[in-house]
Amino acid sequence: MKNFKLSTATIKKSAISHSAIGLPTAALLYLICLTGTLSVFFEEFERWEQPTIEEYRHYSISQIDTAIAHFQQRVKSKPETLWVVLPTETMPRMHISGDDQEWFINQDGSLSAPPLEAWTKMVTKLHMQLHLPQNVGLILVGTLGMMLASLILSGLLSHPGLFKDAFRWRTGRHALTQVDIHNRLGVWAAPFFLAITLTGSFIGLMGLFGALTSVAFYDNNITAVIETVFGDDPVVTQAAPKLEIKKAFQTLKAIAPNASPNYLAIQNIDTEGQYMEIAVTLPQRLIFSEIYRFHANGELINHQEFSDGEAGRQIAISVYRLHFGSYAGFWLKAIYAILGLALTVVCASGINIWLLKRKHESVLNDCWVAVVWGQPLALAASALFSAFGMEPLGIYCITQVLALCYAMAVNNPVQTRKVLMLALIGSLFAIVVSRIAPLFNETVTAIFNPINFIIFVVALMLSALLFHKSRQEQPINPLV
């Protein structure tokens, strides 16, 4: 390491690459990082959005049987796959779905309300595909992930004082503070950022890669590519007429005593080809799940070898939880959110540095402030109005457009930031009030009040930040 020093040409070229990629993609990357940070808590937000749904950790086989019977009464068609999602620590709710219809399950097996297609779904879809058509959106977000990976690479290479300044943070001088925030957050979390971008791109571009590979080597058969990686489905021709769900769970308990079931999927229900799949998570494993297949009479067919198959299969199924941060409880999610927020700040500070280095100001300064503070405001406004049954995506888009129009009309980035921050703080307080007020005397999920409290604390912190910034922006000696 003693002689490790990057040449000036390499540093200069890396800096050129860094700004060439960063400038045109910053707004989208900022949006993806911000929504990704929020999406870490998608399960908690879903529970918060529908706080009166029954929650429980323990379920019975008779409850599942009753739920399936109720589902079949309501849905006359026979779904190819019937899903019964079981309660887990992070999502202690059961729901049943098939043929695009879904309901929560009460403790007595009766069907409750359908899951809301509201704010949380809007945020996660924004993160995954920017609300574009699925394939286009996934490819675009996957490509942006690659841009981000490239930015991390060029960022590290364009940093001559990587080790010397590794712990340095100079506050008080705006430009230097921005540079230090950008570099310190970026350098220390670079391995995490790379892991997140590569796993995100892996997920996003898997479809495109599969399509290209199938054209080149699998006679246009994309199913064959998927089966090579993830394994194929069993073919059952003479299934028993009655589903022995209890026996399947007993067999599972015997062969994988430490496994925690996530969901039960019944394939080709009420046909001669019916069989059951139980997906489980295994302790200390990153794999999304292992899937055990059972005949209708409860006998084991096989398992999908996600936990003990080829290394490639294990890696492919592990990237999901590694990207989502959902493998070790709430505190890990909190760390993922902190690091995700850091990446969001890195995106924002990168453009701030570029804007500060310019000798002039232009409409870009206004637009950037409208993006940085308009995005959280748009997300908060959509969360607020979705509580009143309004379409969150529409509110999100309108708010973002209004923020941009306001910024360009005012022509003063400092003023714009103040107004947008104030509106954001107001929206956050309003969210708490609007969520708590109608449910004041009702029994709500355990996560409801903590989330409202966190939103309240975030609003207070933003108020403190706004106050601090306003004081900083006062002339030091107004008489001079």
Next chain:
Amino acid sequence: MIFFAFLIQAIGIALLHRSWQKPQRQTMANTIAWVIIFLTLWPWQKAVGWEFGISFWFLSIPIVAWSLTIAGREVRQLKTRQKKLANKKRQMIFPVKKQVTQNILKTVIAGPIAFMASFVCATLFTMVLLNMGLLTGANQLVLCLALMLLLWAIAITWVTANPVRWQSATVLLMVALSGPTWNFGFNQ
């Protein structure tokens, strides 16, 4: 055990912090710090297994490093910023045509062309390994996808770091086209 692993790792990073604060390079202190940091992989894996352990090890580093950075931040009073802000001129500078053309070319080369070139290179490399019997189906495909992503990220950096030259663009384009040409031309 988790607390113990985190504590030892924090000590290692704190040693690194102390060593890097000094004006002279502290080779021995650096080495000891890095050894301690890497050795904490062992208690991490004992506590939560290898997969979670490696992940927690990576996640702990920025948390500790940022805490030390915040604790040791330099606070300087601002005196001239208001004046500077007031002096900034508001104007719109439009990019020159040549710059726009270069950026469009770079986008095309770093985007679809570099993507195809990376796909072809990754496929070729993994197919060779597959034919040598060193890989099986799922491993080949997953390695190919991972390699493609890495190569593409590097290609994007390389393309955007340099001005567009016809030689480098042609090389990438030829690599990108070689795959489809082989597949649809000679392989049919």
